[in-house]
Amino acid sequence: MVKLVLLHKADSIYEDEPDVVYDFPRSYLKAVMEAVGDWVVYYEPVKAGPRGYFAVAKIERVIPKPGVEGRYLAMIEPGSYLPFDYEVPRLENGRPWEAALTAPDGTPLSGGAVQLAVRRLPEADFVRIVNRGLPQELEAIEAQRYDPARHAIDEGAQIFERPVVERLTRRPYREIAFRRKVREAYGYRCAMSGLMLRNGGGRPEVQAAHIRPVESQGSDSVRNGLALSGTLHWMFDRGLISVADDSETILVSHNKVPSDVVGRLLPPSGKLIRPADTRNYTHPANLKWHRENVFGRSLAEGEAPW
Numbered sequence: 001m002v003k004l005v006l007l008h009k010a011d012s013i014y015e016d017e018p019d020v021v022y023d024f025p026r027s028y029l030k031a032v033m034e035a036v037g038d039w040v041v042y043y044e045p046v047k048a049g050p051r052g053y054f055a056v057a058k059i060e061r062v063i064p065k066p067g068v069e070g071r072y073l074a075m076i077e078p079g080s081y082l083p084f085d086y087e088v089p090r091l092e093n094g095r096p097w098e099a100a101l102t103a104p105d106g107t108p109l110s111g112g113a114v115q116l117a118v119r120r121l122p123e124a125d126f127v128r129i130v131n132r133g134l135p136q137e138l139e140a141i142e143a144q145r146y147d148p149a150r151h152a153i154d155e156g157a158q159i160f161e162r163p164v165v166e167r168l169t170r171r172p173y174r175e176i177a178f179r180r181k182v183r184e185a186y187g188y189r190c191a192m193s194g195l196m197l198r199n200g201g202g203r204p205e206v207q208a209a210h211i212r213p214v215e216s217q218g219s220d221s222v223r224n225g226l227a228l229s230g231t232l233h234w235m236f237d238r239g240l241i242s243v244a245d246d247s248e249t250i251l252v253s254h255n256k257v258p259s260d261v262v263g264r265l266l267p268p269s270g271k272l273i274r275p276a277d278t279r280n281y282t283h284p285a286n287l288k289w290h291r292e293n294v295f296g297r298s299l300a301e302g303e304a305p306w
Contacts, residue, residue, distance in 0.1 A: 001038035003126045004031060005053075005098065006074075007117040008042050010279055014071075017283075018042050018055055019081035019219035022074040023065065028118040032074050035059050039080075039165065041121060041129055046090060053088035053097070053129050056168060057081040078217035082174055083181050084133030097129050130164050134177060142176050146203040171214075178220040182208035185275040186227035192241070192250055193229055194267050209233045211286040216293070222275070223283040232265060240304075241266075242295035243287045248272050253296050256304065 006024075008016050014023035022040075024032060039058050044051040058080035065071035088097065096102045099122060100113045113119055121129075135141065167173050188204040189196040197205040209226045212218030228236060235241045235257070242251040250270050252262055274281055 001036070002031070002034045003038050003121040003123065004035045004040040004059075005043050005119040005121050006040050007045055009045060018057065018076070019221040019224070020076055022059075022076065024072055024074065024118060026070045026072065028116075029062070029072055031118050031120060032059065032062055032072070034120075035074075036062060039126065039168070041126065050089075051087045052090050053084065053133060055081060055083045056130055056134070076219075079214050079219065080168075081219045081221055082134065082168060082177055083220070083222060084130075085135065085138055085177055085180055086133050088129055088133045092132075097132075098125050127164050130168070134167070136167065138180075139173060139176055142180060174220055178210075178225065179208040181222050182225035183227050185222050185225075185277065185280040186273065187276070189227065189273060190229040190232060191226045191273045192232050192267075193265055194273055195229060197229070205229065207233045209236055211282060212289045216289075218286065218289075221283075222280045224286045226272075226282065229265075235265075236290075237294070239294040239297040242291050243272055243282065245284065245288065245291075247282055247284055247287060248274070251291070251295060 006022055008018055008022075015021070016023050022032075036059050039056055041053050042055040042057065043053050058077040060075045060077035060080075062072055062074050065073050090096065091108060094108075095106045096108050098113075098119065100119060101109050103109050108114075183204060183206055186206070187196070188198075188206055190206050199205060206227045207230055209228045210218050210220075211224050211226060214220070218224050226236070232241065240253050240257050243249065244251050248271050250266055250272055252266070254262075272282075
């Protein structure tokens with residue numbers, strides 16, 4: 001097995017969905033086949049945007065692209081995709097992160113491997129990039145973010161260093177990474193009520209909800225997330241509310257939710273607030289899954305709080 005860098009552009013002619021599938025031509029088939037069962041890092045070329053290295057995922061299998069000669073699909077292992085907390089720029093202090101893109105004097109090379117959409121990535125480079133994008137201490141960073149007193153108490157405590165792959169597969173770590181990216185994408189505002197509530201210490205009360213749960217093969221992509229208040233998160237998970245196929249209109253199960261409750265919790269427009277960055281918009285396929293599998297399902301007797 002081998003690790004890879006996969007180039008991804010939002011406006012690419014290839015039908016990529018980073019948390020689901022990577023579309024590539026035959027010329028890269030050998031390299032991608034070698035990476036089956038291993039991890040890849042996604043990279044956005046400089047001309048396509050400022051993100052640089054922006055996510056990690058694991059290739060599950062490779063199949064020919066149906067109906068397209070000479071094209072293949074790398075299927076991403078469900079639950080493996082994770083966006084970086086800090087997007088990693090192409091260069092750090094003028095030096096590339098990838099050894100294959102670095103001249104003997106440490107300056108960036110041009111042409112050659114730089115032009116490849118699929119590049120083999122040595123283990124050491126993979127570790128350095130992931131550690132920069134998803135720090136070992138992310139859980140401590142989040143815990144201390146709104147609690148200076150806790151920071152003072154914890155100062156000097158040693159962070160247990162876990163191997164990168166172990167960290168990438170730990171659910172508690174992934175939940176924190178997902179929550180940070182989703183809440184940031186929505187400006188710490190509830191996507192349905194529009195409210196931005198903070199407690200006395202400045203901690204945002206908004207939560208990060210998976211649209212399609214991880215246990216149902218949902219991903220930790222921001223496009224599979226909604227920033228919701230605690231009550232609306234509870235209602236969304238129980239199928240009392242959802243989002244229509246226009247990815248904007250809020251749906252309510254009116255036979256289960258009293259109209260006065262709707263009036264208190266949702267805006268008169270009945271529309272979802274969207275992230276500022278269009279790349280973080282909810283994916284229609286995830287919303288469709290929620291409508292078909294969660295919305296409108298029966299609640300247990302006495303479960304609703306009203």
